[in-house]
Amino acid sequence: MDESVIEECEQSEALQIKQNFLASAIADISSYIHLVDTKVSLLMTAVVALLVGVLTCSDFIESVLSGIVPCSWHGLLLVVLSIVFIGSVVGLFVFGILTIRVRSSKAGYPSKWFLGRSTSEYSFDAYRADVLKMTEADVIENMAAELYKLNDINRRKQCVCKWALRFFSASLALLFAICLILLIAILGG
Numbered sequence: 001m002d003e004s005v006i007e008e009c010e011q012s013e014a015l016q017i018k019q020n021f022l023a024s025a026i027a028d029i030s031s032y033i034h035l036v037d038t039k040v041s042l043l044m045t046a047v048v049a050l051l052v053g054v055l056t057c058s059d060f061i062e063s064v065l066s067g068i069v070p071c072s073w074h075g076l077l078l079v080v081l082s083i084v085f086i087g088s089v090v091g092l093f094v095f096g097i098l099t100i101r102v103r104s105s106k107a108g109y110p111s112k113w114f115l116g117r118s119t120s121e122y123s124f125d126a127y128r129a130d131v132l133k134m135t136e137a138d139v140i141e142n143m144a145a146e147l148y149k150l151n152d153i154n155r156r157k158q159c160v161c162k163w164a165l166r167f168f169s170a171s172l173a174l175l176f177a178i179c180l181i182l183l184i185a186i187l188g189g
Contacts, residue, residue, distance in 0.1 A: 018140050019139070019140065022140065022144060022147055026143065026146060026150060029150040029151055029154050033150065033154050036099060036154070036157045036158060037099070037157070039161065040099045040100060041096070043092065043096060043164060043165065043168045044096045046168070047089055047092055047171055050172075050175060054175075064182050064185060064186055065182075068185050074184065077181055078178060078182075081174055081177055081178050084170075088167045088174060089167075091164075092164055092167035095160055095161075095164035096164045098164075099157055099161045099164055102156045102157045104149075104153070105149035105150075107145070107148055107152055
């Protein structure tokens, strides 16, 4: 077999391997991004469910609170913990929404993957012509750029999601502490 044919086959194989690698990596990182959004949505939903549960028991909670002296340690601790609980719920929702809003990367590479311009500025015919002009190396470069952008988006989502998770954990701990103080007030009162 001619050496140029063998070399061309090897180059074609290497290109195929690169394309498969990048396509798999893009699919994986896209699923991680989707998972973070789903996780944050579930955390916010769980807190809403807890708040609905608290509101359902509002008559009972009101009767317990009416028996607590406001200047006692029970009363002061309940006020402080309630304020911190409200702050943690607000923090969860702020960071949850910020997590979901992270949708773009600040990497300045204008790839053909996603349109960065409006369709009135960049017509379909111009886009199609640009795509048809792309070489194999351009395709690999665009895929690599998109993988880089998706990794940046995922990294930023993960950082913001950590704060949402911390606020969720704080909300649960504070709600448990508030319930414990109410229980102590019921048993001790």
